[in-house]
Amino acid sequence: MFGFKFRIEVLYFTTFRKSTSTSLISSYTIPPFTTIRGVISNALGLRRDDLRVQEWIKIGIKPQNCINRSTEMAKVLKLKGTGKKYQKTFSSSPMFKEFLVNPVYDIYVAGDQEKIQNIYHALKNPKRPLYIGGSDELVDINTFEPVEIGKATSKETFCVMDGIHENCIIEKIPYKFIQAGRNFSLEYRTVSIPKDENFNGEAEIFNFNGENIFLF
Amino acid sequence: MEIKIPIYNDIWMDNAVENLYRLINDSEEEIDINLDKTELTVNTNDKDGLRGILSSIIQNNRNTLIVKHKDKKTGEIKEIKKDFVLIQEGKKIDGIVAFKENIYSEPNKSTSEILDLIEKNGERTCVVCGNTFFKPYKKLQQASYPFVTKIKSLSGVRTYKDGNFYSFREYYDNFCPICYMVGILEWLDSRIIYRTFPGDKSILFLPYFDNFEDLVEFKEEYGPLLNKSERYSNIRVNLDEDKTEGTPGKFSTLLCFYEKFLLDIDYENVIGRNWAIMEVPFGSVKNIKFRMLNLTDSILGVMKELIGENEIRVYTNLIKETYFFIDNPKGAPVDWDLTRKIREKLSESFLIDDFRSFSRMLLPRKGGKVGYSSETRRNLESLIYIWRLKKMGISKESLGSIKGVGNIVAKVSKNNLSLLYKLDKTRSIEDFWSVLREISRKLIGIDIKKAKVRPTSLDELIQLLKDNEAQWTEIRDLLVVYSSMYYAIGSRGGEKK
Numbered sequence: 001m002f003g004f005k006f007r008i009e010v011l012y013f014t015t016f017r018k019s020t021s022t023s024l025i026s027s028y029t030i031p032p033f034t035t036i037r038g039v040i041s042n043a044l045g046l047r048r049d050d051l052r053v054q055e056w057i058k059i060g061i062k063p064q065n066c067i068n069r070s071t072e073m074a075k076v077l078k079l080k081g082t083g084k085k086y087q088k089t090f091s092s093s094p095m096f097k098e099f100l101v102n103p104v105y106d107i108y109v110a111g112d113q114e115k116i117q118n119i120y121h122a123l124k125n126p127k128r129p130l131y132i133g134g135s136d137e138l139v140d141i142n143t144f145e146p147v148e149i150g151k152a153t154s155k156e157t158f159c160v161m162d163g164i165h166e167n168c169i170i171e172k173i174p175y176k177f178i179q180a181g182r183n184f185s186l187e188y189r190t191v192s193i194p195k196d197e198n199f200n201g202e203a204e205i206f207n208f209n210g211e212n213i214f215l216f
Numbered sequence: 217m218e219i220k221i222p223i224y225n226d227i228w229m230d231n232a233v234e235n236l237y238r239l240i241n242d243s244e245e246e247i248d249i250n251l252d253k254t255e256l257t258v259n260t261n262d263k264d265g266l267r268g269i270l271s272s273i274i275q276n277n278r279n280t281l282i283v284k285h286k287d288k289k290t291g292e293i294k295e296i297k298k299d300f301v302l303i304q305e306g307k308k309i310d311g312i313v314a315f316k317e318n319i320y321s322e323p324n325k326s327t328s329e330i331l332d333l334i335e336k337n338g339e340r341t342c343v344v345c346g347n348t349f350f351k352p353y354k355k356l357q358q359a360s361y362p363f364v365t366k367i368k369s370l371s372g373v374r375t376y377k378d379g380n381f382y383s384f385r386e387y388y389d390n391f392c393p394i395c396y397m398v399g400i401l402e403w404l405d406s407r408i409i410y411r412t413f414p415g416d417k418s419i420l421f422l423p424y425f426d427n428f429e430d431l432v433e434f435k436e437e438y439g440p441l442l443n444k445s446e447r448y449s450n451i452r453v454n455l456d457e458d459k460t461e462g463t464p465g466k467f468s469t470l471l472c473f474y475e476k477f478l479l480d481i482d483y484e485n486v487i488g489r490n491w492a493i494m495e496v497p498f499g500s501v502k503n504i505k506f507r508m509l510n511l512t513d514s515i516l517g518v519m520k521e522l523i524g525e526n527e528i529r530v531y532t533n534l535i536k537e538t539y540f541f542i543d544n545p546k547g548a549p550v551d552w553d554l555t556r557k558i559r560e561k562l563s564e565s566f567l568i569d570d571f572r573s574f575s576r577m578l579l580p581r582k583g584g585k586v587g588y589s590s591e592t593r594r595n596l597e598s599l600i601y602i603w604r605l606k607k608m609g610i611s612k613e614s615l616g617s618i619k620g621v622g623n624i625v626a627k628v629s630k631n632n633l634s635l636l637y638k639l640d641k642t643r644s645i646e647d648f649w650s651v652l653r654e655i656s657r658k659l660i661g662i663d664i665k666k667a668k669v670r671p672t673s674l675d676e677l678i679q680l681l682k683d684n685e686a687q688w689t690e691i692r693d694l695l696v697v698y699s700s701m702y703y704a705i706g707s708r709g710g711e712k713k
């Protein structure tokens with residue numbers, strides 16, 4: 001298997017909205033897997049609803065800084081009309097919104113060599129401007145050279161892990177879209193986001209150039 | 217049939233699972249139900265029996281959703297839906313609340329339909345739990361999950377329709393009957409702590425754990441502290457009384473809860489310290505506010521120590537006994553509005569372990585000053601000792617120096633508060649030195665004997681600061697507290713009997 005790491009730095013603020021929060025806007029601590037695949041699909045110039053990236057890669061995540069959260073009152077526009085005609089005005093509703101302050105994540109992707117090479121080049125020269133969270137939340141991406149990866153001998157790691165572990169932030173994160181006709185549904189994964197301690201668990205860990213990473 | 221509900225890691229839903237478990241358990245019906253760390257399992261061959269249990273717990277606990285109000289003129293008893301309960305209400309019939317939610321208006325029929333749906337397998341994926349199901353019983357709505365409201369722009373997946381324009385598939389329908397039932401019944405949870413400010417908002421507190429076992433234990437422990445039949449607040453003033461506390465805000469409510477918990481409850485090992493605080497506004501649009509509050513072990517430790525060794529309750533014996541007195545030659549009336557604000561802010565600063573902000577609340581302000589009785593002052597000194605000094609390793613003698621200088625600052629500030637404000641605003645140790653120098657100059661101007669100050673305390677403080685440069689902010693904050701304290705004592709009307 002091949003893989004590489006890229007670092008996503010959100011330039012100012014962003015929100016990874018929990019899809020079931022609509023009477024307020026609350027944010028996940030890390031970008032959901034679906035969001036990361038979205039960034040990659042965007043870099044590759046794929047069309048809307050093209051979910052192929054889901055089949056191509058496995059993903060690992062490591063938060064790089066302490067995630068600071070804050071809140072604001074946001075004016076959320078309500079959707080009107082059918083989309084067939086140009087709409088000039090929208091009604092709005094004030095809503096409590098959480099946002100993250102300048103978060104930085106290392107993202108690890110793994111898959112077969114050709115796909116990984118393609119994604120690597122796409123992230124270096126994206127087909128469209130890259131953002132994460134809100135469509136006006138631009139990101140700075142730093143890519144590292146692809147390497148061959150294999151199972152790690154040591155199980156010690158500091159990254160987002162599957163399931164529930166102690167001393168972590170536990171979140172249920174969107175993992176995959178499942179399309180049936182014109183309907184989409186979401187598959188979730190429960191993950192543990194480490195706060196300050198290394199794990200030394202039972203899980204299968206991969207070695208990315210010396211870094212031990214769990215892949216989803 | 218077997219129903220398995222894994223932990224959601226969602227504050228509302230996990231409390232709801234625990235609540236369902238407790239309701240069924242308390243009903244003492246024969247049923248195989250088990251809640252372990254991460255899953256609730258209900259096992260039965262008797263679906264009709266389960267339906268019976270569910271509908272009877274709904275009927276028997278309906279009182280959790282309402283309060284009874286006696287009309288002063290007619291003597292008639294009317295039901296009022298609690299202000300924060302997000303279930304729609306129809307027109308009252310004979311003073312009885314009519315819920316526009318079938319599970320509450322027709323529990324028998326509704327639970328039967330829900331159980332039928334749960335039994336079937338299907339292909340749809342639930343947006344809340346992620347499991348597959350056959351058909352929804354009801355759409356995802358705020359009544360069953362308070363974090364949603366009907367806002368189209370946030371509740372769907374945009375997609376192409378006919379390759380031309382965007383259509384919009386909403387996912388309110390992707391809500392499984394198990395999640396519906398669990399979520400909608402959480403309103404029957406008598407262990408939600410609440411405080412309602414009429415016309416403004418209600419604040420709800422839900423404890424958070426990453427496993428069900430601790431959640432069950434903690435909620436079970438604190439249950440007796442709450443009285444669900446009061447409309448505006450449910451923390452009992454005393455364990456054996458119905459009367460409830462009228463705390464001024466959210467942090468004071470939580471602080472008040474903890475001191476009662478630590479003093480009145482024989483808790484075992486589990487003390488929750490993570491809370492979700494939800495604010496539900498009055499009015500028709502119920503966009504809620506939400507925050508998590510994670511108390512530190514050290515603040516819990518301070519509360520325990522104060523209660524254990526000194527029987528001092530931070531809220532009741534200190535913050536609730538703090539007043540803002542208006543400077544008034546004809547006596548010292550209390551500014552109640554500001555007093556409530558100060559009490560709330562003091563509670564907040566303490567709970568989030570922010571001594572700086574705590575100390576600033578005690579500063580005199582335009583038109584008056586913060587005051588308290590001598591007993592309250594002793595409690596404040598005990599709090600400061602346990603909360604700050606013990607940890608810093610500052611000796612009692614050093615505290616004497618800080619207090620001595622505090623006394624000087626209070627005396628020289630008598631007719632001019634600018635020095636005290638300047639002290640509070642120092643942003644660097646250099647600023648702090650320069651304020652101390654100003655204090656030393658002012659010393660010359662006062663009659664030391666008459667003012668009962670001890671000038672050597674200033675030398676001592678300067679030495680203390682030199683030895684503990686890294687902790688200068690802490691020393692500054694302590695000096696602010698003691699200066700404010702002596703200022704209050706020294707001013708007329710400052711000391712309350």
Ligand SMILES: [Zn+2]
Pocket residue numbers: 342343344345346347391392393394395396
């Ligand atoms: Zn569900």
